[in-house]
Amino acid sequence: MIVTFFIDLLRVMLFNLLLSIDNISIIALSVKDFPDKMAKRISLISMSIGIVLKIFISTLLINIFMISWLPVRLIGGIILLVITWNLLRTQDHTNSISETKKQPLITIWKALIYTVLADMGMSFENLLAITVTANGKISIIILALVLSLPILLFGCCIIEYLMKKYNIIVYLGIAVLAYTSLIMVLEDKFIVDYIPTIISNLISIAIAALVVIYGIYSIETTASKAKGSEIQ
Numbered sequence: 768m769i770v771t772f773f774i775d776l777l778r779v780m781l782f783n784l785l786l787s788i789d790n791i792s793i794i795a796l797s798v799k800d801f802p803d804k805m806a807k808r809i810s811l812i813s814m815s816i817g818i819v820l821k822i823f824i825s826t827l828l829i830n831i832f833m834i835s836w837l838p839v840r841l842i843g844g845i846i847l848l849v850i851t852w853n854l855l856r857t858q859d860h861t862n863s864i865s866e867t868k869k870q871p872l873i874t875i876w877k878a879l880i881y882t883v884l885a886d887m888g889m890s891f892e893n894l895l896a897i898t899v900t901a902n903g904k905i906s907i908i909i910l911a912l913v914l915s916l917p918i919l920l921f922g923c924c925i926i927e928y929l930m931k932k933y934n935i936i937v938y939l940g941i942a943v944l945a946y947t948s949l950i951m952v953l954e955d956k957f958i959v960d961y962i963p964t965i966i967s968n969l970i971s972i973a974i975a976a977l978v979v980i981y982g983i984y985s986i987e988t989t990a991s992k993a994k995g996s997e998i999q
Contacts (some may be wrong), residue, residue, distance in 0.1 A: 772907070779901045779911040784918060790817075791919050795926035796854055796940045797881045809875060810923045813882035818912045820883070825894045825908050841958065844951030850881055851944045855978070858937055858985075938982025946975040 794813060798806040901907040930936045952958065953967035 775901060775904070775907050776910055776914075779897055779907055780915055783897055783911050783915050787915070787919055791923040792926055792940045793850075793944055794882045795923045795930055796937060796944075797878050799927050799930045799937065801875075801878070805875070806927055807920070807924060809878050809882065810920055810927075813879050814916055814919060814923075816879075816883050818916060821894055821912055822905075822909050825897065826905060838955050838957050840951045841955035844948045844953075844955065846884055847944060847948030847951065850884060851941060851948055853881070854944070855941050858941065858982075934986050935979075935982060938979055938985075941982070942975040942978040945978050946971045949974055 794810050798809045801809060897908060897911070901911070926936075926940075930940065949971040950967065953962055953970065954964070959967075
């Protein structure tokens with residue numbers, strides 16, 4: 768009995784960690800311009816809020832997905848698209864400011880809202896999968912989510928560090944978010960019958976690729992302007 772419980776717990780924890788890679792990337796993306804201590808605090812608070820919400824939602828999620836008229840993926844995808852656009856604009860403004868003058872362009876509260884909304888927007892299907900994996904045992908779900916927190920926070924700190932060091936990783940993160948949000952919208956049950964899956968994938972990949980290309984262009988343009996200023 769106890770052995771089975773711990774095996775189920777480890778399986779759900781591993782599943783949660785694998786499914787949370789995108790989520791921690793978005794959290795790192797939102798807090799990267801804050802000082803290290805503040806960034807860690809925001810990450811911890813947003814993940815903790817996320818866990819509370821996930822525990823609550825996981826008890827209702829199966830019933831929510833059974834409501835045929837509720838476009839869960841469409842709503843989540845639209846929320847993520849708005850966040851993606853705001854993060855892209857914020858990064859453009861950040862690039863235009865010299866390194867010595869860089870300050871966070873979103874407030875702490877905005878960062879918290881972004882991270883929690885993005886986390887929850889990307890978590891509907893993850894939570895359903897976790898709920899099924901845990902065989903509906905809420906005690907295993909709660910323990911798995913809580914015990915995963917330190918590992919996810921550590922992963923978030925690493926990604927945040929890399930984003931600060933290499934700007935292109937920021938645009939890669941935004942591209943992943945753009946791809947995920949578009950897939951969620953285009954594969955919603957009210958839209959999927961009208962657009963073939965291959966077309967949905969091609970559109971999402973094309974937009975994600977454009978974000979990366981735009982990021983390379985933006986970084987190179989900023990670097991050229993900085994060199995020009997130094998020469999003058």
